[in-house]
Amino acid sequence: MSSSAFRTVPASADVVIVGGGVMGVSTAFHLAEAGVRNIVVVERGELGCGSSGKPIGGVRAQFSDPLNIELGNRSLRAYRDFPHRPGADIRLDTVGYLFLLDSDRQVSDFAAGVELQNGLGVPSRVISPDEAGRLCPYVSTDGLVAAVYSPADGHARPGLVVQGYARAAAHAGVTIATHTAVCGIDTAGDRITGVHTDQGRIACSTVICAAGAWSARIGDMVGVDLPVRPVRRQLAFTAPLTPPAPRIPFTIDFSSTAYFHNSDDGLLFGLADPDQEEGFDTTWTPHWLELFRTAARHRAPALADMRTVGGWAGLYEVTPDHNALIGRSAELPGFLYATGFSGHGFLQAPAVGEVMRDLYLEREPFTDISPLGADRFRHGAEIRPEAHVV
Incomplete structure (x- = not known):
C-alpha cells in the first residue's frame, strides 16, 4: 500500500x-x-x-430507528463480504449481540425495536433470562427481566x-x-x-x-x-484464561453499560463512565475498572475479580x-x-x-x-x- x-x-x-x-x-x-x-x-x-x-469493534444492526438499522444491517452484509470486496480478512466473529434488561420499561422499549428490526430483515428477538444465561454462562440472571439477542451481530478488527x-x-x-x-x-x-x-x-x-x-x-x-465533542472511553483485557473462555455473544448490561466479549485468549471489558469529562485526553486510567467490577459483581460475578493486563483509551465523537x-x-x-x-x-x-x-x-x-x-x-x-x- x-x-x-x-x-x-x-x-x-x-x-x-x-x-x-x-x-x-x-x-x-x-x-x-x-x-x-x-x-x-x-x-x-x-x-x-x-x-x-x-482492538475490537462491535458490528450490529440492533438500533431503535429505521435509518440506523439500515446503516448497520447494510454494513454487516459488507463486512461478511469483506474477504471478497475489497479483499481482506478482518477476523469477523458472528457471535451475536446480547442486551441484558432489568426493567419492564427496558423490555418494552427493546421489544418495539425488535419489531422494527425484524421488519427490516434483522433477526433479533426477545429472549428469557434463562436463555440469556445459556448463551453467556457468565451472566447472573438474578433481577433480569429479559434480554434481546441478534445472532447476526458480532465483532471484527477495525x-x-x-x-x-x-x-x-x-x-x-x-x-x-x-x-x-x-x-x-x-x-x-x-x-x-x-x-x-x-x-x-x-x-x-x-x-x-x-x-x-x-x-x-x-x-x-x-x-x-x-x-x-470528544469523550474518552476505556477498556481492559484480562490475563489469558485457563481453561479458555467459552465463545460468548458481545454482552451488554444495559443499565450499567458494562460490556464484555471474547478477545484472543481472554476477555475484553468496557464501560461508559457517566462522569467522564469531555476532552482529547486518551490516557488510560485503570480507576474506571472499579465501575466495571461493581457492575460485574451484580450481573456477571465471575468477571469481577479477573486479573487484567492493561487496556486502551480512545475517543467517542459525540453529537447532542x-x-x-x-x-x-x-x-x-x-x-x-x-x-x-x-x-x-x-x-x-x-x-x-x-x-x-x-x-x-x-x-x-x-x-x-x-x-x-x-x-x-x-x-x-x-x-x-x-x-x-x-
Missing part, C-alpha cells in the same frame, strides 16, 4: 478526504471503485490512529478493516498522505478552492470531512457547524443526540461530512462510504440520510437519541 509522509502533497485533487480512519478510507474506497480519480486522503498521524484504533480499505483504495490510485495535518481550507464565495496542509497546498473543489472527534475544527475552517452527522453543506456545496457517530462509526462505515460516494456523485443513496444533516440542530429536528452504548 502506498502510504507515506509526503514532503509535498499533490498540487491538486478532485477530492480531499480529511481523516484516515475507517470512515475516511471507506469513503475513498467507494469513490475510487466508482471511477472517481484524483482522490487524496489526508491523515495527521498513521492510518486508524484516532477513534478507529480500537485495524484490519482500515488497512483493507486503504490498500484497495491505494491500488485504485488514491493518494494516502499520512503524517499530514490540515491547517486551513480556502474558499471563494460558495466554492472550495483548496486545502492547506503542513506539507503543502492542495487545490481542490471538494472536501469530505471524516475527521472524527476533530471534525468541529475542520468545520470551523469553512464556517460549517459540526457539533462534535448521539446520532451521526452525514451530508453536504447547503451554504458550501463542496463541503461534505461523515462524522459524529457516537461510538457507532466502525459498525456503519461500509454503508456510510457508499452514501458519501453517492452524495459526491449527486445520485440517490440507498436510503434517505437527510435526517442526519448537521443543520438539524438549528431547525430543532434532533433524532431520538440512541442509547450511548457500544
Whole structure:
C-alpha cells in the first residue's frame, strides 16, 4: 500500500478526504471503485490512529430507528463480504449481540425495536433470562427481566478493516498522505478552492470531512457547524484464561453499560463512565475498572475479580443526540461530512462510504440520510437519541 509522509502533497485533487480512519478510507474506497480519480486522503498521524484504533469493534444492526438499522444491517452484509470486496480478512466473529434488561420499561422499549428490526430483515428477538444465561454462562440472571439477542451481530478488527480499505483504495490510485495535518481550507464565495496542509497546498473543489472527534475544527475552517465533542472511553483485557473462555455473544448490561466479549485468549471489558469529562485526553486510567467490577459483581460475578493486563483509551465523537452527522453543506456545496457517530462509526462505515460516494456523485443513496444533516440542530429536528452504548 502506498502510504507515506509526503514532503509535498499533490498540487491538486478532485477530492480531499480529511481523516484516515475507517470512515475516511471507506469513503475513498467507494469513490475510487466508482471511477472517481484524483482522490487524496489526508491523515495527521498513521492510518486508524484516532477513534478507529480500537482492538475490537462491535458490528450490529440492533438500533431503535429505521435509518440506523439500515446503516448497520447494510454494513454487516459488507463486512461478511469483506474477504471478497475489497479483499481482506478482518477476523469477523458472528457471535451475536446480547442486551441484558432489568426493567419492564427496558423490555418494552427493546421489544418495539425488535419489531422494527425484524421488519427490516434483522433477526433479533426477545429472549428469557434463562436463555440469556445459556448463551453467556457468565451472566447472573438474578433481577433480569429479559434480554434481546441478534445472532447476526458480532465483532471484527477495525485495524484490519482500515488497512483493507486503504490498500484497495491505494491500488485504485488514491493518494494516502499520512503524517499530514490540515491547517486551513480556502474558499471563494460558495466554492472550495483548496486545502492547506503542513506539507503543502492542495487545490481542490471538494472536501469530505471524516475527521472524527476533530471534525468541529475542520468545520470551523469553512464556517460549517459540526457539533462534535470528544469523550474518552476505556477498556481492559484480562490475563489469558485457563481453561479458555467459552465463545460468548458481545454482552451488554444495559443499565450499567458494562460490556464484555471474547478477545484472543481472554476477555475484553468496557464501560461508559457517566462522569467522564469531555476532552482529547486518551490516557488510560485503570480507576474506571472499579465501575466495571461493581457492575460485574451484580450481573456477571465471575468477571469481577479477573486479573487484567492493561487496556486502551480512545475517543467517542459525540453529537447532542448521539446520532451521526452525514451530508453536504447547503451554504458550501463542496463541503461534505461523515462524522459524529457516537461510538457507532466502525459498525456503519461500509454503508456510510457508499452514501458519501453517492452524495459526491449527486445520485440517490440507498436510503434517505437527510435526517442526519448537521443543520438539524438549528431547525430543532434532533433524532431520538440512541442509547450511548457500544
